[in-house]
Amino acid sequence: MTPTLNSIISRLHVKQLRLLIALGEHGSLLGAARQLALTQPGASKALHEIETTFGTPLFVRTNRGLEPNAVGRCVIRYARLIHTDLAHLREEIVGIMRGYGGRVSVGVIMGAVPLLTDAITAVSADQPEMSVEIVEDTSATLLSLIDAGRLDLAICRTSVSQTPYLYDSVFVQNETLAVISNTAHPLARRRRLPLKDLAGYRWVVYRANMPMRLLLEREFQDAGLRFPTHLLETTSAFATLSLLQKNVSLVALVSIDVARFCTEHGVACTLPLQLSSKSEPYELVTRRDAPLSPGARMLMEAIVERGGK
Structure with missing residues (x-):
């Protein structure tokens, strides 16, 4: 039977989280005990208490040591998160006091x-x-x-x-959008550029139903053009720029601030395309x-x- 949240909170201690993390790192009671300055019997007793708290075994005992099972891997992951949150808590308290x-x-x-x-x-x-x-x-x-x-x-x-x-x-x-490309893109030196000239190129875009993606789809629809297929979808600015660097034929829809940054540092150029739609x-x-x-x-x-x- 899975224990209640109140049961876990009342029985689980921070020092037990440290043991779980150490067991995940070492895969053995001996290694974990040495790291935490515990005796091996003490570490074994503490692990038994932890498994009793969660109402299920967390590790499989093998001749190579302790291997976390599915529940064990889950518990260790959250132990690390809680430990990190406590470190952040201390960091913030120190900052406030200073x-x-x-x-x-x-x-x-x-x-x-x-x-x-x-x-x-x-x-x-x-x-x-x-x-x-x-x-x-x-x-x-x-x-x-x-x-x-x-x-x-x-x-x-x-x-x-x-x-x-x-x-x-x-x-x-307000967000103003722009289309960028590699500085060696075939259309990079144009003075004016209609959307139809970019319809045949591959686009780097946000995934479906995101505001920027919806705006681009609306631009193609209003221009009577078929929306491009075989898209490259990402929410990462770095991934976008890396893709443009690797493939000179790609184009990407970004904010004007990102476009200016790219242009100022010579990592991409802004294509002379005027978008009629307004972003949120x-x-x-x-x-x-x-x-x-x-x-x-x-x-x-x-x-x-x-x-x-």
Whole structure:
């Protein structure tokens, strides 16, 4: 019988999480015991207590040592997550006691990466000891991470959520889109470029039902063109740029900020294509009424300030 959550919380100790992590690393009671300065009988007793707490064996005893079974691998994975969260907790407490924000976890969609990095650079200049975790993904994924408490804030869009009322959001800036390519693309030197001239090329795009993808589909539909097939789908700015570098015939739809960054650093060029559709604006999103650390508030102010420029 699977134990209740209250049962696990009341019986599981942090030092037991350390034992689970050590067992996952060493695959033996002896190795784990040495790492944690325990006797082997003490480690064996602690493991028995852990397995009793979860109501099931976590390891298979073999002549090579201990091998985690499916449940064991699951428990070890969460033990590592909890251990990491506790390390982040300590880091943030130290930061608050020293008068700075400690640690901030922020999510961002691909198009807003340059905006976020500008804001982080400004905040880091004032608070050089503040740690920042950056997660780049789709709006839907970032909102789920906010729900789970894994992110303090995100630059994304609440329109993709069926429950936008769960979030506090602030307008950051409108998004203008551009099409980029390798600087050696066959159409890179054109002065004007209609969409039909790009219809035969392979595109790097967001996956289906994402705002940028829907906008591009609408552009093709309004132009009476068939939407390209054999797409390369990614939510990563780096993957997009890497693909463009490897294949001179590819084109990609990105935000104007990403396009400017690429052009300024010579890693891609912006094609002279005028898009008629307007993209949805960026929002700065937090969990509704969630408490925010001083560092998170500082970063939010920097984002809004740079978004208004």
